[in-house]
Amino acid sequence: MAAELFRELKQLISLRSLKARIFLIILLAGVIPCLFMRYGILDNYEERTVEQRIATVQNQLLVIGNHLISNNYLNNTPTEENGNLVSRDVIDAELETISNLYEGRVLIVDSSLRVVKDTYGISEGKTIISEEVIRCFQGVNTSYYDKQHGYIEMTVPIVSASAAVDAEGQNTSDAIEGVMLTSISNEAIVSTMEVLNRRAVLLENLIFVFVIAIAIVMAVVLTKPLHRVTSAINAVQAGYANEEISVPGYAETAHIVEAFNQLLKRMKALDDSRQEFVANVSHELKTPMTSIKVLADSLLAQGDAPAELYREFMEDMVSEIDRENKIITDLLTLVKMDKKVQDLNIVSLNINDLIELILKRLRPMARKKDVELVFESMRPVVAEVDEVKMTLIMTNLVENAIKYNKEHGWVKVELDADHQYFTFKVSDSGLGIPEDSLEHIYERFYRADKSHSREIGGTGLGLAITRSAVIMHKGTITVTSEEGEGSCFTVKIPLTFITQ
């Protein structure tokens, strides 16, 4: 349990688990837009508020600038006794109000760069040389927002009433009689930003917690069908369930389950055929043993049986032992057939010569039944084959054609080739194979006519061996047969051996 937990944790950390990936994707999808929104909205808000503030202050200063001009403020010193003194106080009051309202400082600079008025009262009478002021005199209004120190600085021109305006709508430098250099605090903006920021962070944290909760729930819920598939497969593996598993959930899990069920079916079929094979082998091996035991028991029971009887029974026993031997040899050959293609010993072989040799070996057997053996070759054939296995194929087919033939019958062997394959055909005038047996004749231990086959010494393994050998050569074997008329086996093998 602890080991499983540790393994899951390791998978989560290394992001190999789907759960971890779903969790991360939902988390990122929830949190990233949130962060973008926060920075986007707050930054935009700050920018717009500063712009609005600058526009408002600039407008108010322009109005005051007009007052300054109409009262000839720039050309009078505060100590001068003239009729404008009252208006001057009014203007000073206006300037004072502005600087109080915006917590700022207003400097009025005349054309000789002398500070005529400073709302702080520090720089009056001094000369100011600043880039902004000079640029303003040249007709360029400047505004600058110092985010770090929290103030906005701007210059507004004081333009004479008969101002000349150039083609671009800018005041010409001659018309600018003075400049108002203003710096205002943006404390209010900063504190509003702080409040908004704090709220945004709070909201963000809430969303973060909410998204984490959703991500965990989704990761668990979305991967549940996969866990169900694993549990179902484990149950089959542990032997609790033998039937097909069913995990409806996603189309994908349904596909996995379907593929698994197919595999299970195939494995079951394999297991069944293996069990059947073992049962068949035991049965086949037991039959000669039982006969031997019966023969031996009856001899023993008789006590003083005559020597001829002994001899007769012994001969029967020897033939049963031969049969047992043949079954074992065939079984070993079949097992060897299951080995890999690499075990084939491929050589270039004259097939005509091989058939002649095989027929020569089988002629005595055919003669016993007075079966005529004919060989018809359309052309000389040389092919890349395994000699031993090819001999097995041909011997089995011709032997069967003789074994399952009538007295005085015939067996015809034909050989032909095209540019790709050679065809080896064995037809006989024998008993034929019943139609319902045709699809089974390649099965191990299958005999179309059980008693007859056993009688003539068949093991039921010959055609299984033949088919395996043909498949190893990437060839095909087909059969046509008519009961009572005869059969025809056709084997087609590539002339050059195909490794893949």
Ligand code: ADP
């Ligand atoms: P066996 O060792 O019994 O001959 P095979 O695998 O070679 O086993 O053949 C399987 C069965 O197919 C045989 O038992 C026989 O009934 C049938 N069979 C095979 N070849 C022929 C044939 N040429 N004519 C008739 N029946 C055949």
